Amino acid sequence: MSASPPKIALSGVKKRFGRKVVLDGIDLEVAPRESVVIIGGSGTGKSVTLKCVLGLLKPDAGSIKVDGEEVVGLGDRARERINTKFGMLFQSAALFDSLTVWENVAFGLIQGHKMARRKAREKAIEKLAQVGLGADVADLSPSELSGGMQKRVGLARAIADDPEIIFFDEPTTGLDPIMADVINDLIVKCVKEVGATALSITHDIASARKIGDRIAMLYHGKLIWVGPAATVLDSGNPYVDQFVHGRADGPIQMELRG
Amino acid sequence: MPDPTSSPTLTVDSAAPNPAPNPAPNEASNETLGRFNFLAVIGRIILAFFQQVGRLSMFTASAVSHCVRPPFFPRQLLGQMVEIGYYSLPVVGLTTIFSGMVLALQSYTGFARFSAEGAVATVVVISITRELGPVLAGLMVAGRVGAAMAAEVGTMRVTEQIDALTTLSTNPMKYLVVPRLVAACLMLPCLVLVGDVIGVYGGYLIGVNKLDFNAASYIQNTWDYLETLDVVSGLVKAAVFGFLIALMGCYMGYNSRGGAQGVGVSVRNAVVSASILILISNYMITELFFAQ
Structure with a gap:
């Protein structure tokens, strides 16, 4: 890539659960302000990759560097410091249902950055506006919102403290195609506005092509193809071809029993 | 869902061949296992028990230590x-x-x-x-x-x-x-x-x-x-x-x-x-x- 050091660098990351090898040596570099999308079928280890970077899981081997700093095996404090660089949009939005919408968005600001509640509320409403939600939803409870709106609130929470790196876990899963496209547009817009680096996982090819600069395909614990998003439809790789065109026949055989 | 009219025959069909194809190895393995099965079960229960106790102890220690360390x-x-x-x-x-x-x-x-x-x-x-x-x-x-x-x-x-x-x-x-x-x-x-x-x-x-x-x-x-x-x-x-x-x-x-x-x-x-x-x-x- 470019001369600047990568924002995130994974090398030789391995993870197994019991006898099942989930990640079998992942190498991936994400440059600053680049957006990389990892695609792959269900159960190929996309989420595990993300959780390893976030420190929710500890890889068995390999190194993960954020801004050149090794983050595997960090202690609680150091991990919290690294995590302040991160924003994350969860697949299920994972909003705190005991808190109101604005408290959700402002959570990182209040707890992490010790911002006063009044000021944090203003910032939260500003971020809600950025994802197309009015101030009137600020005092609602997350359960009163539709799935698409919850995703927007989740996005607002992810970008609330202007993180350097944003992770998206299946941002469009469970949304109708139009709402999915709206969320894709919002993601592209927000990542640009915040000036963040993005790492996403999805199995939605349309979404991957829209939000990604580069796409990497994960299969059997390895990245079998990495290339520019524009070329994913004619990659020449039979595995990628089968996946992006959604064919049942091809080199990838669905594992019905793991 | 299978067609309700065909389901009775289906269950009979699928149940029948299961024990039929290879009775010999099944029986043999059952016999050898039978002797150790009982011990294996006890062992598994005891291991699981100590695993739980260990996990709970770690959780307790971690929780208590977090009680005295800020932020609160x-x-x-x-x-x-x-x-x-x-x-x-x-x-x-x-x-x-x-x-x-x-x-x-x-x-x-x-x-x-x-x-x-x-x-x-x-x-x-x-x-x-x-x-x-x-x-x-x-x-x-x-x-x-x-x-x-x-x-x-x-x-x-x-x-x-x-x-x-x-x-x-x-x-x-x-x-x-x-x-x-x-x-x-x-x-x-x-x-x-x-x-x-x-x-x-x-x-x-x-x-x-x-x-x-x-x-x-x-x-x-x-x-x-x-x-x-x-x-x-x-x-x-x-x-x-x-x-x-x-x-x-x-x-x-x-x-x-x-x-x-x-x-x-x-x-x-x-x-x-x-x-x-x-x-x-x-x-x-x-x-x-x-x-x-």
């Missing part, structure tokens, strides 16, 4: 104190008042046989403060609060809210577990103190209104034979029970797996294990305080 979350602590302390008052009050009442009735029947009816007040106050107050309150709170904790924390686990906390640079142990542990340890003694008073009052109600004790002498008897240690030991028990209830609720919730069913299992395990631990620790604390 006073807002969460206050919320939990209200939830555990204030909202459990009706349950604990009802439990103890009826326990006090029934205790007065029953001990009167017993003591009347020795013409020692005067001991009723003493028996009521000592039983309530030493045993019934803390144990019954503990068990009721385990059902009310322990279950709620396991359900809430468990749901947060399976809906990725705990992961979300971590990504927002907030330690879930500090934010979720510590406030619940500390609040339960502080509030259970308060609840039991109130429960003691209500329970003794229950005994008094029955004693004076139904058993025709003189009100003044009932109160006199209550005070005269009550020692500080009776109440203090009950309050120490209460604090320990509070710790156990919150610990099991949080531990089970924190380790929930799967969806609604997993959370259900956590809730059940939290209530059952907290109740059993309360009864065991009750004996041990009693032994500690009163064994001669």
Whole structure:
């Protein structure tokens, strides 16, 4: 890539659960302000990759560097410091249902950055506006919102403290195609506005092509193809071809029993 | 779904060939396994047990160490104190008042046989403060609060809210577990103190209104034979029970797996294990305080 050091660098990351090898040596570099999308079928280890970077899981081997700093095996404090660089949009939005919408968005600001509640509320409403939600939803409870709106609130929470790196876990899963496209547009817009680096996982090819600069395909614990998003439809790789065109026949055989 | 008309034949068809194709290796392996199966099962149970004990110990150590390390979350602590302390008052009050009442009735029947009816007040106050107050309150709170904790924390686990906390640079142990542990340890003694008073009052109600004790002498008897240690030991028990209830609720919730069913299992395990631990620790604390 470019001369600047990568924002995130994974090398030789391995993870197994019991006898099942989930990640079998992942190498991936994400440059600053680049957006990389990892695609792959269900159960190929996309989420595990993300959780390893976030420190929710500890890889068995390999190194993960954020801004050149090794983050595997960090202690609680150091991990919290690294995590302040991160924003994350969860697949299920994972909003705190005991808190109101604005408290959700402002959570990182209040707890992490010790911002006063009044000021944090203003910032939260500003971020809600950025994802197309009015101030009137600020005092609602997350359960009163539709799935698409919850995703927007989740996005607002992810970008609330202007993180350097944003992770998206299946941002469009469970949304109708139009709402999915709206969320894709919002993601592209927000990542640009915040000036963040993005790492996403999805199995939605349309979404991957829209939000990604580069796409990497994960299969059997390895990245079998990495290339520019524009070329994913004619990659020449039979595995990628089968996946992006959604064919049942091809080199990838669905594992019905793991 | 298969066509309902064809399903009976399907089940017969699929059931029949299963044992048929290769009976020999199956039988052989069963025979060799049979000898060790029993031991293997015992071994597996014991290993699983120690694994659980180990996990729980690590969780406990981590939770306690987070109790004394900042940052703290006073807002969460206050919320939990209200939830555990204030909202459990009706349950604990009802439990103890009826326990006090029934205790007065029953001990009167017993003591009347020795013409020692005067001991009723003493028996009521000592039983309530030493045993019934803390144990019954503990068990009721385990059902009310322990279950709620396991359900809430468990749901947060399976809906990725705990992961979300971590990504927002907030330690879930500090934010979720510590406030619940500390609040339960502080509030259970308060609840039991109130429960003691209500329970003794229950005994008094029955004693004076139904058993025709003189009100003044009932109160006199209550005070005269009550020692500080009776109440203090009950309050120490209460604090320990509070710790156990919150610990099991949080531990089970924190380790929930799967969806609604997993959370259900956590809730059940939290209530059952907290109740059993309360009864065991009750004996041990009693032994500690009163064994001669």
